[in-house]
Amino acid sequence: MSKKEETEFIFFCNGRKIVDLHIDPSMTLLSYLRRKLRLTGSKLGCGEGGCGACTVMVSSYDKLTTNITHVAVNACLTTICQMYLTSVTTVEGIGSIKDGLHPVQERIAKAHGSQCGFCTPGIVMSMYTLLRNNDRPCMPDIEDAFQGNLCRCTGYRPILEGYRTFTKESEINGIGCKTNCKTTCCQNKNGSKKVCANGKIQSCKSNSGINGISTTLFQPSEFTSYDSTKDIMFPQELILMIENEKPMPVRFTCNDVTWLRPVNLQQMLDMRKRFPDAKIVAGNTEVGVEIQQRKMIYPVTVSVAHVTELNIIELYDEGVRIGASVTLSRIDTFLRDTIKKTPDYKCKSFVAIVDMLHWFAGQQIRNVAVVGGNIITGSPISDLNPIFMAAGSTLEFADTEGVRRMVSITNDFFTGYRKNSMKANETLISITVPFTKQTEYFKAFKQAHRRDDDIAIVNAAFRVDFDENTIRDCTLAFGGMAPTTKLAEETVKLMIGRVWDQALFDDVTAHLANEMSIPPGAPGGMVEYRQSLVISFFFKFYVFVRMDNKTKTPSKEESSASIPLKRGSVESTQMFQEVSDDRSPIDLVGRPVVHLSAYQQATGEAVFVDDIVPFQNELFMAIVFSQKAHAIIKSVDATAALAIRGVHAYVDHNDVPGINVIGNPVKDEELFATSNVTSIGQYIGGIVAEDRDMAQRAAKLVKVEYQELEPIISIEDAIAKNSFIEPTRILTKGSVLDGFKYSDQVVESEIKVGEQEHFYMETQSCIAIPTIEDDAMDIITSSQTLKSVQAAVADVIGVQYHKVRARAKRVGGAFGGKETGNIPPAAAAAVAAKTCKRPVRCVLDRNDDMASTGTRHAFLARYKVGFTNDGKIQALKIDMYMNCGHSQDLSLSVMERAMFHVQNVYYIPNVEAHGYCCRTNIPSNTAFRGFGSPQSTLAVENWISDIALACGISQNKVREINMLQVGQSTYFNQKVEDLQLLKRCWDECLDNSEYKNRQSQVEEYNRSKRWRKRGIAALPIMYGVGYSDRFLNQAGALVIIYTDGSVLLTHGGVEMGQGLYTKMIQVASRTLGIPASRIHTNETSTATVPNTSPTSASVGSDLNGMAVKIACETLCKRLEPYKKQESNKTWNEWVKAAYFDRVNLSATGFYKTPDIGFDWQTKSGNPSYYFTYGVAVSEVEIDCLTGDHVVLRTDIVMDVGDSINPAIDIGQIEGAFVQGYGLYTLEEHRWSPTGQLLTKGPGFYKLPSFTDIPVTFNVSLLDGVPHEKVVCSSKAIGEPPLLLAGSVFFAIKDAIRAARRDAGKGEIFMLDSPATAERIRMACADRITEKFPPASPGTFTPFFIRS
């Protein structure tokens, strides 16, 4: 290719023209923004389009229509070349701290919608793009805009509430419960009973004075109004450039990679002829994932996105013709418009397409992904191909000579997994979808793990055409049941000429079960569920047709099968105690102060580790991970990697100058494996190179030869093979033998709780900066335990601790995953930095992070519980097993906490609890919010539920009669001091939620619906706060007053989104009596406050807060004489006077929790300092045929003492609850039998998204409960509310029970956690599921196993 053909690359970014003569086509837009333009607001959260952290707005000008379009896209999947002659707006372009925040940035910050802030820029840009297209959206528009965004911290509610202020509804009604109510709550519609979470409240007007309760976490009146005319304009210069652009192909080449963009069909065909091996791309969402994740290289790429002929979408006599490069968003808009203007009967398949597109990915993907990309990818779970097949669509291809070919999209078109009959020299031009006929019915279905933005487990599309009463023609297409989308051709044969009646249905299901059967070990797994879905979907269609056709009205029993499970938009109330009017306005304790970094986070100015400007000479390290779960390393060969220009070194155990051993608290892991590996993801070595891409590509070239050994993956496997980490923990009380003797009934059962991925949005990241002169190392890390990083680094590089400084300014979420999880990358980077004598950055990609780090422990509880006929517990014997992975890490401590929670809030006279730590060949499992208690609490509530069913009494009655009473102790003999608060939480939550009424309503609802059931459950929790290891209960602070009166506050706590820095400044401000604006915290560092405990176990504020208070009090004492002497003077003057008087203006504070620590030798002591309490009531609705569910409402009452910051505490409650909801209902890791994690990345591992949270979500903080033992009379909050999400699990169980009752099945049944759609469906056992009994274990190799 000649240089002449090269195009000058131009695009605009935030209004600035960028011209790049050396554009690298292999670079993504995100890399370009972050590395070349140093715009680091857009984040890399996953690199596969699944999290939205990289969202930017792309604006284009169409010279034919003169329209400007604005769309949100994922910068991580967009190549920079795709941006040619577009205008990109990033979070930095819309507002800044200096120039003023954009209302979208301001509102997410002020509404407390930003905690760690890593997701915030992406969410801001999704909202901003929505407003650019629709400046008065409604709530469903907002929820749709966020389908492609994830947040792991907030629980989404505050983001939605903050942005509700942009809606039409908020203008009309006031903002939810937040404004203008005078005497009764504005949400109290139609005379219904109160809606507010607090039953006492008549008005939710802020500062109403009623019981001193407020519902106002933010003041919308303080928001800057949104004026769309102030938004950044599309560059005029760019319009002119596009107007003047000749219809010529575009070409960019760099480093032997070429990117071509033809603009018409002839150019495209010529290019395809010239470069027969070129890769065609359009939206690049599929190809982008291949390049990012699988490191595929395409030397020549032809982008067909701008080929005019491929961009036509038009109606003609027989249907709609859609050009192959029409984006899914454009199809959606076009078909919606068509449906409005065209007779209904013609558009039945169009309605199915539009409905399906709602569930297809998120908007960022739909805005760029094209129909041709979906068809040609030929994924067996494509959401569109079943519809196209069922509708009888036709594809049009053109070969390089321009010869056209029409092909019906039938079973013959897809020839194998992701293969089709398109010829090598052909390109897809268009697809034609015919109109439906008056006599036709059409419907499509999809079931995924998560409702929004998830790929299908099974999908289907059905069409039937009637000739009078008999079937003239029919197509049944299924996805997810074979290597390709598949038509059930055999079944259809038997349908022709038949009447649509029960006999037909029975015959069809029998044949479908056969035609769509899959073997037990089929790829994808879940075979019984998938086969059941096939029949369930057809049943829904069968009923739908009968309902639509008045002559065939379905029975009442049937009718609920076809009602879609919909949810409304979120409504919420948050209630907390107001501070009294006489409180000084500068005393911020108790007020809903905004997270101090929220503005920086919302503008993209907050700096995370990977946002730090590269140091001079900096290198990047990519880890070489073990690819085998259990093996002997036979050889390692890095020759090919080292041959790449720009690769500096391969480092492994041979380069470790200190000891090659890490592990906390027990040193039982090698940093770099030497002779064998015991888990996939273990570090074998690392490639150090000039940049990230180079290092990652080179790391893939390191050849490791293994001799494989048999791995142990699951708990059951470990039990069978007696593979445990010692010691086994045992705790007992009384005599279980006696207890069982005095019991009327005994139930023995078990429950398994699956593991949970932390999915902190910022992956493990660090930079190691060597100081050659001192042989020292500076580590900037995303760790929540700086001391452990410092110690591990010192040990591996062979220096004393004082030579290593570990520091963190902010961490993008941690949840326990960065308590030990940052040690391996930090230690490895330090070894590399020492070897290369240069700074080394190591930031794990999402996939690598997930594959190499541990999770919450999978847990199995086998229990035997004895009780009287009236439900009183007599004895509990429980064996708990945890899957710990290949090393100890924190597993023993996690098990210990699980054991301390094995009674939850109940009094049990006789207990015997055993805790076994299973050693397996998966990454070492570790701390995770709740630290073992979420698993054991669920087990407790499970046997409580069993008791209620066995005795035939209500679940709540069993809870109430067994609840600990004031004066009682735990089974490990710790006195529980304020048990009256547990009762208050219980009573208030049942009252606020109107439990009794709603339970009756649920029963009523269930009587009238066979295939839809509701369930309701209340769940109390009691959480012991503090570390049971005594030494960890300590903290330090250093407070410095400078001579201008400003204060620098440092302490041992790490800010990871939980608002610790904010709370600590509130404490310091109160103690020093100065405004918070005079106090600053710059970072946490082992060089400032040494020997810190992890920021974990919910005690960050408790421990550090006391240390801060003590340090501030010391300073106050020193300043006291000056205040006394000249009380009329100011703080600054007192500080100055003290300075000139040679007073020390810096002070340390040190705090150790009294009376805490459990001794496992003597089985005595207090594992926690105090207890905190909470209760939740949740109501759900399930679709018994698919296992889908919606959480209709959750009410929470939580004891937090006197809240230091109600906004932060409520944010923690909601965030923890939603994370717990993920644990108990959705999030699931799946492993291959050889130990490969199959669920890496957000594509396969699903966290709750915006529309998974309870539709009504009320949180109330218990008022008037100061807790004197802790700073500012507060209580800890980070972990306890997570356990409350168990209420959803038991509400689901309640609903399933109703379904089983209708099916004549037993009401006591086993349901493991998470209660996924698969488990819900299969537990609703009925005549459909009975057709698919599970194959006997051992007779096949399963596709996946659960650990």
Ligand SMILES: Cc1cc2nc3c(=O)[nH]c(=O)nc-3n(C[C@H](O)[C@H](O)[C@H](O)COP(=O)(O)OP(=O)(O)OC[C@H]3O[C@@H](n4cnc5c(N)ncnc54)[C@H](O)[C@@H]3O)c2cc1C
């Ligand atoms: C986060 C995420 C979520 C997703 N969710 C869903 C989902 O819910 N449902 C679903 O079905 N899919 C989903 N997908 C898959 C993907 O988005 C679709 O397959 C999409 O339609 C691909 O379009 P594209 O323009 O991005 O294709 P590209 O990546 O550009 O190309 C895909 C393939 O099609 C070929 N191709 C493109 N155009 C032509 C043409 N005209 N002629 C011949 N070959 C062509 C390319 O060579 C390539 O092999 C998801 C993907 C991601 C990344």
Ligand code: FES
């Ligand atoms: S980083 Fe792009 S979607 Fe996650």
Ligand code: FES
């Ligand atoms: S604030 Fe959303 S991920 Fe942390």
